[in-house]
Amino acid sequence: MSSDSSFPRFNDGPSSPDDSISAPIDNTFSSPADSSRAGRGRGRRRRSTTPSAYATPPASHTRFSAAASSAENTPATTPSRLSRRSSSGRVPSPSSTDDVQPSSEAGDDMDDSTPTFVWGTNISVQDMKRAIDMFLKNCVENEERKYLKVIDRVLEMEGEWIDVDAHDVFEYSPDLYYKMVRYPLEVLAIFDIVLMDIISGINPLFEKHVQVRIYNLKESVAMRNLNPSDIEKMVSLKGMVIRCSSIIPEIREAIFRCLVCGYFSEAIGVDRGRISEPTTCLKQECLAKNSMTLVHNRCRFADKQIVRLQETPDDIPEGGTPHTVSLLMHDKLVDAGKPGDRVEVTGIYRAMSVRVGPTQRTVKALFKTYIDCLHIKKTDKSRMLDEDAMEVDNGPTRIEEDIQYDDSKVQKLKELSKRPDIYETLTRSMAPNIWELDDVKKGLLCQLFGGNALKLPSGASFRGDINILLVGDPGTSKSQLLQYIHKLSARGIYTSGRGSSAVGLTAYVARDPETGETTLESGALVLSDRGICCIDEFDKMSDNARSMLHEVMEQQTVSVAKAGIIASLNARTSVLACANPSGSRYNPRLSVIDNIHLPPTLLSRFDLIYLILDKADEQTDRRLAKHIVALHFQNPESAEQGVIDIATLTEYMSYARKHIHPQLSDEAAEELTRGYVELRRRGNFPGSSKKVITATPRQIESLIRLSEALARIRFSEWVEKPDVIEAFRLLEVAMQQSATDHSTGTIDMDLINTGVSASERMRRENLVSSARNIIMEKMQLGGPSMRLLELLEELKKLNTGSELHLHDLKTALTTLAGEGFVLVHGDSVKRI
């Protein structure tokens, strides 16, 4: 205790033994307190920390001391409320009730004559009591008296505390809130008194002591910003539990027995962190000296635990290591957090001095700090927030949604969504270091936002998750994209196909080595429920493992029927897989299906299948070269403008996923039907049934999902026609369908238009039509052939404006040849 008293604290006033908090530590570290310090502390405090001295009239001061001494000397004989308190095992409150209690009683006695103040402050105890009383009785939520209801419930359940939302306090009276944060020990003590008064008013026979636990402070402090000015204030901070000590039984009351006459002493409470053993037997007839011995099983103990909290990784600045802080937990809070839990803690920041040695009185000029924990809240903070909380903990702590989107943030996100180019901006912000592949990124963006899951009353459900398969040549940064997506969605698993077995992906039954019971262990897909499961090297996966995906990808469940266990687990996950074409490189002579070489049953479950082909294109190469040169020689910040940072991106995404549920507009629905019919017709190209991916009803579901995701990106509650059109475009582009020759199912490599800008496409179309015109003019059907160079000359005459290469002409002629208009044979063209 002496360690505490050497430090300016607000509560160790005259009457303050303050045993409940400092005792546990002092037991361990420091030795006997000398009672003379209390007086000093009092004096000092008056001098140093009383901002307004007028607040403490001398008269009340003397009364305080008197009350204090009575409380100190005979704890067991203090008025009824106090004794009930001490007997009811009130430990965890950091505020030492006793120190304010006498003063409040003094206040009760005198009532309105002279105000009583909390030591060193101008807080009047009576005013405080009144304010808290009003708050507890009048705080309204949903047209109910919130806390009276809570109290009723606590009485029913025989609970030991009520949780008080600090936001409620603030809304009711900011003044009360600030006083509470500034002088938590005193205010909480009054809070407890008022609460007990109310309770005894409702049920005078209620024996248990009920405490107030404050949570949800308006501001939370970063751990590394705690500084000396926070000492003795209420703080709230987030962190991760890294260590819990074993539970330490801490003595609260001791009973001694005289070895000579067998007389039991009265219960002796803890005073300044220690219990003074009576030196003589208290029985008048005995009075034997040094005969008292502690009776262990009649003493009262309380649980205590010291927990170490560490900063969460996102709070650590670059080039720093995480800070830690110790928490002191009492009674019910013990074991509330386990190592690895992310928690938000509300408590009082305290400091105590360190002694040079346990037996020495000299203190070092150092302070150890800790937080006296009032309330602990577990947070499950994943990057991407989902609709439902995964774990529901029925423990003593409350679990709430972690991110409360405050108005300003929502406003910011909404403003962002109003930008006309939000779709492009988000695309650009995705994996900005991966060059090109804009359409792939757009597809992935849709996957991240997701469509609406639908559950019909009949029980049929439609998934909202979008599955994507990337098939492409080696070295087209597929894996990097996968890694990036994995990083962006925290609930997600990244696996590699070759290293995954069927059960590793879904679920497996294991026998518990201890009990012999069979237990179900989740695999990657189940673990990434409501997230994205990234599977690299999809083609190298065993067929057996791949077949397990069928169920997951459409029904979104994993069914296990194995010895003793038949279960169906949720696996509402989006699958993002990437594979190399069969034969490692895309073979242009084979059809798309033959190149991908995956069973059609599985293929149809992917909403988007991207063919990422590495094609020699000077323009792309030039852009790549420019990009890399810029990377090396220019300021990299200036190179990427208008990119949204990853934090905002995830925020934007989780907000959209949570709050935006777009619906199809009539116009969009019409467009969907029209487009789908066309898609079907194209698939029915004569003789192509096996060579191209035909449209199935699944496709229309995909299109709905994609257009919903696109509407979500805009924060729009309605899916509009442009969304549907874009969804169709994504589907087409993904499969390079525009470049597919439907008669053979092969892709015309020259026609691949990834990375080809719209204007370039336009130019090519123009070229095709003008070439057609020239051929119509100059050549007769079945007439003599024409040399390419001649044709080029003709064309150049026609469009003088733009530059024209032989290469371009060849491309145009290939298109015409595809139409069956001309025949290209080596260097000569023939009209047919």
Added chain:
Amino acid sequence: MVGPQYDCLVNPLGAVRSTFDKAMASGSDPSAFNGSDWGALDVFRQFLIDQSSLSQVPVLNPTTIGRIQPDTLVRFRGMIQDMLGNEFYVGAYKNDAVWRTNKYTDLPQFPMGEEPDMRIWERRLLYCVPVPGQNSWTESLSEVLPNGCMDWTSQQREKRPRMDDDASDHMDMVSDDECINSSCVKKMRGEGHASPSSSSQSKDSKMEGTSSSMIKIPDVDGDSLPCLVKIYDCPESELKLNEIFEFIGVFTMNSEVTVAKEDNSEVSDSFFEDELISFPANKVPRLHCLIHRKLEVHDFLHSSPMFELKPHLVREIRESLLGHLTVILGNDGIAAQFMLLHLLSKVHTRVDNVAVGKLSLNLTCLSKESVSVFGNRLNHAVKNLLPFTHCIPLSVEYLNTASLAPKKEYQTNRLIPGVLQLTEGSHLIIDETKLEAGTLNSNGVENTTLLKNLMEFQKVEYDFQYYKMEMTTDVQLLIFSEGKSNIVPADLVIPFQPSSADSIDAVPTEALEAWRWYLATVRSLPHSIETEIQKVIENDLVAARQADRSLGSQDFSRWLTMGRLMSASFGETTLSLEHWQMVKEMERLRRERLK
């Protein structure tokens, strides 16, 4: 100039306190300071910089620690290995109605308990260790100047306006020599210390109550002396993990403080005394830092002012260094060219995950036999050229057992250093030739991923048990392997083709110094590119990609890095066409070899 009332060197606390008293006398309120400086630092800055007395401040190292008096001014050079958070201390307190301060000390000057008026201030704790892999030449000049004692005395006499670093080296050297020559130096040191300390100070120091003569010499293992540095009034962003600093401050080593924990059997439960448990005060000295400064490679050289950045001079040094490397590499000129670029590489920007500027080198075709010759030679050469070097002989057993990544140990609340906790600009040789077939356990797999990530992204994941934290590093990696290394895929793979294995002549120290200076200086040159040459490069890249589809962005990135390093190696700050052509030619030769 008004001389300070106290000798800053011998009684720095006296100086601190006198300024504090002065500030108090002028009517300041201690609570107004809130821990910030009241003018004490100015005194020390003036003393150290204006009077250039830095060289007089003894350096704290294993050899000197036994002799340095507590509560005197010392210097310590080290890398920040761990950060231990903040510490609250009684900054100011009243004793007999007079304000006293505890800043820059552990124990109060006057007993504090009797007067409860106090202010609590804050300071940061940093755990510093000697820079890992620091080579001996950075510490000692003994090879260069065998007569250390003489030099030291001459140092005393002359005023050296700019060569702070140099001085420190001399001091170090003195301490090395002392082992042989201790009596002489001790005497000198004794004199050196006795003369400035006037009688008043000695009285003062006695009052501080530390039994100065009874300080235990810490049993530090080998020559690594860690130090717990306490930093005052410094923004957090200024000091970062793994950076090298020189701290100048008050040295304390109070063995009394440790008594506290001896019968604290419950300590493990309480975790309130972490620092004391892991750093017993008699093993780890404390340094209350007054002034700190970040050190660059230059600060570890002896001869920086000898040279100027003149083109012809740089060219000369470059040629001689290239010649030296060629000889070491058994007359393999191409490998030597690449080696030179490799030694100059440095991460200069990071864009997302891409660390621009790194150039790791993989020398292949090294068998077990040849590595014993050339590997050792190279290792030795690199050691002589760069200040901080490491060598990892990779074997299955090593991968399975070694802890490469630093790991947070929550039992002691310490960051346990791993092999890969390296300061910026370290050089790491990975010798893969000893690797044989075997099974990796989970630790081994983790270690290989770490190495791979270090190679690709220049990042190391620190293991905080509940999560991992990526720390950026800048390490030059050189790999020896028989075939192309798949565990650590380097930027540059070059088959090593030595034509001779002649022994190398000893290198004159002047040349070594010139090379060191060259490497350090040229590496930090700024760089830019003209738009014209930019166009040329772009065209070249496009043409190359049209010709060979297998070329990817990584190859281009490497070429540009090489171009940059090539022009830097000539001491130029813009890329010229000539150097770009050289790079292309080198790349062509390399590809030919790979075939």
